[in-house]
Every structure is written in C-alpha cells, then in structure tokens.
Amino acid sequence: MRKLLFSFVFLGFVTSGYAQSTSNESISLQACQADTIVFSFDITSPYNIGNTFSVEMSDASGNFTGNFVSTSALLAYGVSVGNEIEVLIPDNSSQGLYKFRMISSNPVLVSDTISNVIIGANPQTGFSAFNWFDKAGELTFCEGDTALLVVDAPPAGQSYTQQWLSGGAPIAGETGDTLFVVASGTYGVEVSSNLCDATSMDTVVNSYLPSAAVFAQGGAGINFVGIDSIRMCKGTIATLEHFGFPAPGILGFEYQWLKDDSVNIFGQPVIYPVQDDTLSSITVDTSGTWYLEVTSLPGGCKDTSKVFTVIVDTVPATATVVQNWPWQSLPSSTLCLTDSALLTAQDTVLGSTWEYQWQIAYPSGSSSWLNLANDTMPWMVVDTSIVADTADYRLLITNEACSYITNEQTINFVNFPTILIQPGDSLGICVYDSVLVSLQSNALNFAWNGGLFTGKQNFLSVPGQYVIEAFGVNQCKTIDTIDIYNYTLVAAASANPPVISPGESTVLSATGGVSYYWFADAPSYYSNQQSSTTEALPSVDTITYFIQVEDLNGCEDTASVQVFVIEQDSAIIYSNTYGNIQNVITPNGDGRNDVLDLSGITAGDDCEFTVYTRWGTPVFNQEVYNNAWGGTTDGGSALEDGTYYFVLTHNNEIRVKSAVTILNNF
Known part of the structure; x- marks a missing residue:
C-alpha cells in the first residue's frame, strides 16, 4: 500500500496539491488499489462550527454516486492552512479513470473536481x-x-x-x-x-531432518568406548536405540536398522537393511557396525545415523589344574612344608589380549580373595613363601571387556610329623644287653634304618647309629637318629703268686667295676669274697678263680685266673722227668726256636695246651696241640717278651707244667 499526496481548490478554500508526479490537476494522476491518497487544502474563510470535510470518489464512468472514500471525516471550520484528509482506494476498484471531489457538511459545499486519476489494479502476489x-x-x-x-x-x-x-x-x-x-x-x-x-x-x-542419533543402553558388562561404540563380553546383550524426539507436527518415525558387513564385487562395504529390524531399538550380541535409518511421519524425511560400533570380546573361559612336576607320576594338592605345587590354566593364550591374575583366599574357605603381586602368568608355583598353611587359589582372566574366574584349587600344607625318642637319642647299654626305645610321634608309620623295622617301639642291642624316619600325611617325612653304644667294662683278674705250694695262699686282685664277687671251679677259702682284693687258699692243685664285676650302669663282666699248687703226685709228670724241656722261644722267623716244640712229651697223644701269664690269666689254648705255638694269643697277636706258664694235659691229667720265656727280637 502506497501513500499519495494530492491537492485541489475548493470554494472558500485555497488549496495546493502534492502527488506522485505532479500537483497540476489537469495532468493525469495515478494510484493503485489499496493506495492511500492524502488530500491537502487550506481554509481561507471560516465555516460553521462542527463542519466536516469528506472526499467522494466517482465510479469508473466518472459519475459521483456518493462513494465517500475518506478514511474519516475531517473536522475543520476555522481559517487554516495545510489541512489533510486521507482517502483509501477500495481494493475492488476496477482499473480505469476516476474523479475525486471534497464536500463540506456545514454548509454543504462541493470543491472543484480532480479528474483523470488513473486507478490501476494491483497485481496478484500469491x-x-x-x-x-x-x-x-x-x-x-x-x-x-x-x-x-x-x-x-x-x-x-x-x-x-x-x-x-x-x-x-x-x-x-x-x-x-x-x-x-x-x-x-x-x-x-x-x-x-x-x-x-x-x-x-x-x-x-x-x-x-529427523534426528538419527543412536545410543546404547548402559548395563552390566557394557563399556562405552566414546559416544558411538561399546565394548562388551560374549554373552552380554546390548540394546541400541534411537535417540531423538518428534518435533512439533511430526507424528512419529519409521525405522530401519542397517549393517555394512557385506562387500560388493569391488571389495567395498555395502550398507544393507537388516531384515525385520524396523523398531526404534535393536538387541545385539555380536561384533559389528550398525546404522539406523529414520523416516519422519509425515514428510518422509530420512536421515541415517553415524556408524555405531559394537565390539564383542570372547570369554577367556578355562579351568585350573594342579600339574604334576616332571618327577611326579601324579599331581598332589597336599604338600609337605618343603614341597611346592604347580597350578596352571588348561587353556592359555599368551601374547594376546588375555591377562592373568592369580588370587588367594586365606584362610581357606574365607572367600576373601586378594591378588597375588607379580603372579600374572597362566601358571604359578605355590609354596610356603606365599603362606605356610592351607589356602584357596584361583585365576582371574580378563580379555578386554570380558573377565572370567576359574575354579578354585585348595592347596594343603601339612606339618612334618614330630618325633620324641624315649628314653633318649643317645643310649648306653651293657654288652649283650638291649634297650626298649619308644617313639612319641604323630606320624602314621615309621622306618628304622631304611625299613628293617617299622614299629613305634624297638629293642636295640647292637651298638651303632639308627636312622628313624617318621612318615605323616602325604608321606611328609621327619628324620631323627639315635646312638646306641656299649658301656666300657673290662674285668681283669690276677693272682699273686699264681703258683703256690700246698697249704699256701695267694692274693687275688680284680679291676673294672664297683662291686665284685669271687668264685672258683673248686672249693676255696676267701678272706673277702666280695672285695676287689682277697686272699684265697685253694683246695686243689689247679684251680680257676672267677671274678664277677658290676659297674655303676649295672653292667657285668667276668674274668678268670688260674692258680697252680705244686704237689708230688705219681699221676703227674713234671718237667724234670723229661729232662731237657724247651723253655725259651724266639719267634723272629729265623727258623730256630720260633715255636715251642713239645712233640717229645705229647708222643702223638691228643694233648691240650694252655698258656698263662705269670698272674694266671690264660692267653692261649689249643685242644690238640700241634707243637707250633709261636708266642701269640688266641687271636694271633704277639705276646710281649716275658715269662709265661704252660700246662699240657692228656685226658684231664697234667702231663707237664713248666715256664717258657718269649724273646721276640732275639
């Protein structure tokens, strides 16, 4: 709508006109439908009070028919200049030439007419x-x-x-x-x-454009890797869902889930619709990439989401076992304190994304699991450096988003059995005696000296060291030793002199103990039969005295000594009967007098030959003398130089008694 300014002369008015192009009413003026024309005029003489002015527009034929088009009547009656009144060209005015005039109301006067006003029709703007x-x-x-x-x-x-x-x-x-x-x-x-x-x-x-954003619902086992991808473990189900709300005027959406795990003949990924997946959400449990195509209702506007990536990791499922060591035929979960067990996973994937962490629960059965520092391999060695007691072990395996806890292995450590040797672990016994050794132990079985005896009690009589092995649970073994030794007791007896005349006595002496008892193989008189020294008077010509000695440990030993009584008896052949009897031997190996030769006296008879010290102690005996004694003991040891006595008997009758001197180095 435009606003145009016209002017004209009206009765007592002095008018001036302003228009689009001219102020001369004789020139054709132009306006358009709905334009506003402003008529400007001056009042040169007054009108009656209450006078109003209005503008009348002719029809297309130039006839005035009372079509007043001023927007409102103008109240004006005094002399004035610059009066204006607005006229609105009706929209329904047809295109053509029109006239305009002004009419006052009091008095009613009509102005001059403005003719040749072209009213144009407005163009359509639809x-x-x-x-x-x-x-x-x-x-x-x-x-x-x-x-x-x-x-x-x-x-x-x-x-x-x-x-x-x-x-x-x-x-x-x-x-x-x-x-x-x-x-x-x-x-x-x-x-x-x-x-x-x-x-x-x-x-x-x-x-x-509808929003086609995709998000994943959170939940156990679902790990977000940014806003457009998740990582989860095999067996976990994730829900992908449209993230968006209808704008005003949008009644809803249609959905189509897409994937791109197919390729064309050029090896390029092809996005294709997933059959029947046309809801706002989709559940996924495998690795892949997903897209969502969203179509608005109404409008059919489509948008496809950015790629949403799902990474599904495999579950590192396995089991742990107790592995036998190379020297074992079968593994064992019950260990001695010095043993160890090898725990291992049955399935191992070294160099991959699998990570291992051994855990311990102690005490066993407490379920208070703790990670074992540095035990991050598929195997571990269990020994008392971890805990010297029974405990539970398991393996925690992780593979990116997946984790798996294996079965538990209980490793039992058992103490070594205890041994207490009674009455002690170092025992002395008398010769030919024995001692009862008992074991106070919680062991299940025992072995003495490698299994020669397996009881808990044992009579020991042979001196030496005995190794005792005590076996407990799982054959855990404790070793101890016991030493058995003989008390040193050597009884010795002597007679002084060993050869006496009839009616004479001899002094018997003994050593080696704390108590003594004398007795003989024939009746004899003793001054003190229970003393280490006693005077003895034999009743026969040859008598053997015995001394029984007992020490502080109750051990007993016996020694003997012979005493000879020289008397005349026709049944006895004395040395002087045979005249020159050998009375010296020199056993030096030179072939001369090396042995005592009594062949002239034995005369082929089976004679018994016995040698005594000068105190009556026998040192050599031969039941059938072979005439080859060379100055030795029964054990073959050389006797010291000195005088010794020998007795040669036949059928229990003394054939000769005599002295012989040994000179070893002569």
Whole structure:
C-alpha cells in the first residue's frame, strides 16, 4: 500500500496539491488499489462550527454516486492552512479513470473536481509451493531436498515481472516466476505490473531432518568406548536405540536398522537393511557396525545415523589344574612344608589380549580373595613363601571387556610329623644287653634304618647309629637318629703268686667295676669274697678263680685266673722227668726256636695246651696241640717278651707244667 499526496481548490478554500508526479490537476494522476491518497487544502474563510470535510470518489464512468472514500471525516471550520484528509482506494476498484471531489457538511459545499486519476489494479502476489509437507502449520521440506515456489499466473491479458525476496531482501538473479528453495528462511515475491506492484506476505519455509542419533543402553558388562561404540563380553546383550524426539507436527518415525558387513564385487562395504529390524531399538550380541535409518511421519524425511560400533570380546573361559612336576607320576594338592605345587590354566593364550591374575583366599574357605603381586602368568608355583598353611587359589582372566574366574584349587600344607625318642637319642647299654626305645610321634608309620623295622617301639642291642624316619600325611617325612653304644667294662683278674705250694695262699686282685664277687671251679677259702682284693687258699692243685664285676650302669663282666699248687703226685709228670724241656722261644722267623716244640712229651697223644701269664690269666689254648705255638694269643697277636706258664694235659691229667720265656727280637 502506497501513500499519495494530492491537492485541489475548493470554494472558500485555497488549496495546493502534492502527488506522485505532479500537483497540476489537469495532468493525469495515478494510484493503485489499496493506495492511500492524502488530500491537502487550506481554509481561507471560516465555516460553521462542527463542519466536516469528506472526499467522494466517482465510479469508473466518472459519475459521483456518493462513494465517500475518506478514511474519516475531517473536522475543520476555522481559517487554516495545510489541512489533510486521507482517502483509501477500495481494493475492488476496477482499473480505469476516476474523479475525486471534497464536500463540506456545514454548509454543504462541493470543491472543484480532480479528474483523470488513473486507478490501476494491483497485481496478484500469491504463489504456490510444491514438494513440501505441513509440519505444525509450517511449510516444510526435507533437508537436502528442494522446495519449489511458483508465482500465481496473472489475469489474462496482463503480464508481471517478479523479484523473489528472502528475509525481505531481494535474492540476486531470482526474477523468474519460480524459486527453488534449498535452505530454511522467510520467502516472498514482489510482483510488478504496468501500473502497480505488490509484495506477497512473508512465507516461512523450513527444512527438516529427523534426528538419527543412536545410543546404547548402559548395563552390566557394557563399556562405552566414546559416544558411538561399546565394548562388551560374549554373552552380554546390548540394546541400541534411537535417540531423538518428534518435533512439533511430526507424528512419529519409521525405522530401519542397517549393517555394512557385506562387500560388493569391488571389495567395498555395502550398507544393507537388516531384515525385520524396523523398531526404534535393536538387541545385539555380536561384533559389528550398525546404522539406523529414520523416516519422519509425515514428510518422509530420512536421515541415517553415524556408524555405531559394537565390539564383542570372547570369554577367556578355562579351568585350573594342579600339574604334576616332571618327577611326579601324579599331581598332589597336599604338600609337605618343603614341597611346592604347580597350578596352571588348561587353556592359555599368551601374547594376546588375555591377562592373568592369580588370587588367594586365606584362610581357606574365607572367600576373601586378594591378588597375588607379580603372579600374572597362566601358571604359578605355590609354596610356603606365599603362606605356610592351607589356602584357596584361583585365576582371574580378563580379555578386554570380558573377565572370567576359574575354579578354585585348595592347596594343603601339612606339618612334618614330630618325633620324641624315649628314653633318649643317645643310649648306653651293657654288652649283650638291649634297650626298649619308644617313639612319641604323630606320624602314621615309621622306618628304622631304611625299613628293617617299622614299629613305634624297638629293642636295640647292637651298638651303632639308627636312622628313624617318621612318615605323616602325604608321606611328609621327619628324620631323627639315635646312638646306641656299649658301656666300657673290662674285668681283669690276677693272682699273686699264681703258683703256690700246698697249704699256701695267694692274693687275688680284680679291676673294672664297683662291686665284685669271687668264685672258683673248686672249693676255696676267701678272706673277702666280695672285695676287689682277697686272699684265697685253694683246695686243689689247679684251680680257676672267677671274678664277677658290676659297674655303676649295672653292667657285668667276668674274668678268670688260674692258680697252680705244686704237689708230688705219681699221676703227674713234671718237667724234670723229661729232662731237657724247651723253655725259651724266639719267634723272629729265623727258623730256630720260633715255636715251642713239645712233640717229645705229647708222643702223638691228643694233648691240650694252655698258656698263662705269670698272674694266671690264660692267653692261649689249643685242644690238640700241634707243637707250633709261636708266642701269640688266641687271636694271633704277639705276646710281649716275658715269662709265661704252660700246662699240657692228656685226658684231664697234667702231663707237664713248666715256664717258657718269649724273646721276640732275639
């Protein structure tokens, strides 16, 4: 709508006119439908009070028919200049030539007429839209698509020119009757005809794209790796879901889930729809990449989400076992304190993403699991450096998002059995005696000297060291020793002198103990039979005295000594009977007098030969003398130099008694 300024002369008025192009009423003026014309005039003489002015417009034929077009009557009656009254050209005015005049009300006067005013018809400014939909009353097209605006055709016989506007400003180069809209904005069109132009109402055109964002519902075992990917363990089910809300005017969405794990003949990934997955959410349990295509209702606007990645890790499932050592035929979970057990996983994947962590629960059965520092291999050695007691062990295996806890292994450590040797571990016994040794022990079985005896008690009589092995649970073994030794007791007896005359006595002496007892193989008199020294008077010509000695340990030993009583008896052959009997031997190996030769006396008879010291102690005996005694003991040891006595008997009758001297180095 335009505003035009006209002027004219009216009765007592002095008028001046202003218009689009001229102020001379004789020149044709121009206005358009809905324009506002301002009439300006001066009042040169007063009118009656209450006078008003109105403007009348003729019809297209130039006839005034009472069509007053002033917007409102102007109250004016005094002399004045610059009065103005607005006139609105009716929209329904047909195009043509029109006249205008002013009429006062008091008094009623009519001004001069302004003729030849051309009223032009405004061009049509409507346009139509294509490829759009109604979103809450808004003209909307899908983002990425194009909306088409088309200006309404002019009436027959007319032609228009156009200028498309965006935000009220001309769009450069857009002067045709169509406009392709690719972006949201406020659009209009300015249409010009030969006489008039008009601008359409602003029309808001919006582009729309539904949100196609995808998110994963959180939950146990689902780890987010950024906003567009998750990592989870095999067996876990994740839900992927559309993240978006309908905008005003959008009633809802249609969905289609897509994947790209297929390739074309060129090896390029191909995105394809997942059959029957047309809901807003989808459950997944495998590795892959997913997309969501969202279509708006109404409008059919489509958008595809960015790729959403799901990584599914395998469960590192395995079991632990107790592995036997190379020297074992079978593994054992019950150990001695010095043993160890090898725990290992049945399945191992070294160098991969599997990570291992051994754990311990102590006490056993407490379920208080703790990580064992540095035990991060598929195996571990269990010994008392960890805990010297029974405990539970298990293996925690992780593979990225997956974790697995194996079965438990209980390793039992048992103490070594105890041994207490009674009455002690170092015992002395008398010769030919024995001692009962008992074991106080919690062992299950025993072995003495490698298993020669397996009881808990043992009579020991042989001196030496005995090794005792005590076996407990799992054959855990404790070793101890016991030493058995003989008390040193050597009884010795002597007679002084060993050879006496009838009626004489001899003094018997003994050593080696603390108590003594004398007895003989024939009746004898003793001055003190229970003393280490006693005077003895034999009742026979040859008598053997015995001494029984006992020491502080109760051990006993016996020694003997012979005493000879020289008397005349026709049954005894004395040495002087045979005259020159050998009385010296020199056992030096020179072949002369090395042995005592009594062959002349034995005369082939089986004679018994016995040698005594000068104290009556026997040192050599031969039941059938072979005439080869060389000055030795029964054991073959050489006797010291000195005088010794020998007795040669036959059928228990003394054939000769005599002395012999040994000279070893003569």
